[in-house]
Amino acid sequence: MKIKKTERAKIPATEKAAQYNFYTDVWSVAKKIPRGRVTSYGAIANYLGAKSSARLVGWALNMSHGTGEKVPAHRVVNRNGMLSGKMHFGTPTLMEELLLKEKTIVKENKVVDFEKKFWDPGKELSL
DNA sequence: GCATTGACGAAGG
DNA sequence: CCCTTCGCCAATG
Numbered sequence A: 001m002k003i004k005k006t007e008r009a010k011i012p013a014t015e016k017a018a019q020y021n022f023y024t025d026v027w028s029v030a031k032k033i034p035r036g037r038v039t040s041y042g043a044i045a046n047y048l049g050a051k052s053s054a055r056l057v058g059w060a061l062n063m064s065h066g067t068g069e070k071v072p073a074h075r076v077v078n079r080n081g082m083l084s085g086k087m088h089f090g091t092p093t094l095m096e097e098l099l100l101k102e103k104t105i106v107k108e109n110k111v112v113d114f115e116k117k118f119w120d121p122g123k124e125l126s127l
Numbered sequence B: 001g002c003a004t005t006g007a008c009g010a011a012g013g
Numbered sequence C: 001c002c003c004t005t006c007g008c009c010a011a012t013g
Helices: A021-032 A039-050 A051-063 A093-101 A121-127
Strands: none
Touching: A021 A039, A021 A051, A021 A121, A039 A051, A039 A121
């Protein structure tokens, strides 16, 4: 999906989540992450045009809780490959286990071979 | 309505 | 090269 980056970053957040394109976009991108692959908040933010607002991606994923949206947030880690959001999965080990099921090895709260498993949303069409 | 924080990241020391 | 600080933008107190 092609998005006007500059516009995406200027979307107000005072509206309902359903209207908040940024959130829905983040979820959409997250859902596109191939199984066994991972990406970073910054990569998604950059893809949405809010590169300097990687934190918003974290908020967006956090908002996905209770929305019924099945967002594979466990495939999203920080730029260092660390499972910075593992504590938000109900149990501190749930994120690791979900990744492990996808053959993504986690060691010391970090994704092993993160660079190899890294998936850039901007290259989804370049597969 | 102002101040603080947060699932981040880049830059500076 | 590791640690600290600042910037981003929205949510929460």
